[in-house]
Amino acid sequence: MRIIVAITGASGAPVAERLLEVLKKGKHQIYLIISKNGEAIVRAEADLAKVKSYADRVFREDELEAPISSGSFPIDAMVVVPCSMKTLAEIANGVEENLIVRAALVSLKQRRKLVLVPRETPLAEPYIVNMLKATRAGAVVLLPVLTFYHSPRTVQDLIDFIVGRVLEILGIEHNLYKRWGNEGFSEGA
Numbered sequence: 001m002r003i004i005v006a007i008t009g010a011s012g013a014p015v016a017e018r019l020l021e022v023l024k025k026g027k028h029q030i031y032l033i034i035s036k037n038g039e040a041i042v043r044a045e046a047d048l049a050k051v052k053s054y055a056d057r058v059f060r061e062d063e064l065e066a067p068i069s070s071g072s073f074p075i076d077a078m079v080v081v082p083c084s085m086k087t088l089a090e091i092a093n094g095v096e097e098n099l100i101v102r103a104a105l106v107s108l109k110q111r112r113k114l115v116l117v118p119r120e121t122p123l124a125e126p127y128i129v130n131m132l133k134a135t136r137a138g139a140v141v142l143l144p145v146l147t148f149y150h151s152p153r154t155v156q157d158l159i160d161f162i163v164g165r166v167l168e169i170l171g172i173e174h175n176l177y178k179r180w181g182n183e184g185f186s187e188g189a
């Protein structure tokens with residue numbers, strides 16, 4: 001698959017890093033966009049060089065002339081992980097200020113899969129309204145919530161659960177966590 005992954009300035013860079021690692025292992029083509037604020041948070045929470053190394057192409061948020069700005073460029077799906085409340089608001093309200101929001105709105109207009117992984121808590125009313133608007137526009141809002149039915153032992157297990165959920169929306173098979181009702185726990189992609 002050809003997948004756009006966008007990282008914005010919310011906490012959660014390790015989730016993006018793991019998603020990129022798994023997509024790379026699966027030989028998917030990855031177009032990575034990192035916002036200015038996202039880059040600062042990746043530096044604090046993960047390894048920026050490693051994150052970039054998984055991508056086939058890396059774009060800055062101001063590279064609006066990038067091929068992925070156009071609906072004619074073949075892309076199968078886009079994931080914004082983590083998705084800040086600011087980027088969520090721009091996507092939900094159609095404010096195309098940078099390449100991330102442009103590519104997300106192109107995904108919606110082309111009826112492609114768009115997964116948003118917002119990270120904020122507690123939620124102010126405008127955040128909830130924007131999640132509703134984004135959902136109504138066709139995006140999947142996937143909250144990186146804590147889950148315990150897969151018997152996580154490490155933070156990595158919790159991250160893998162979220163990454164697995166994203167992959168399920170993209171239609172990509174994985175073995176990142178024990179599904180409800182299945183025996184055994186399998187690690188790795």
Ligand SMILES: Cc1cc2nc3c(=O)[nH]c(=O)nc-3n(C[C@H](O)[C@H](O)[C@H](O)COP(=O)(O)O)c2cc1C
Nearest residue numbers: 008009010011035037038083084085086087119120
């Ligand atoms: C250390 C730090 C952590 C932040 N964490 C979050 C967060 O978890 N969720 C969020 O919505 N915004 C968070 N913000 C605020 C965003 O970075 C800010 O709204 C920014 O303008 C987002 O821009 P972007 O979406 O273009 O990356 C954080 C900011 C800083 C400095």
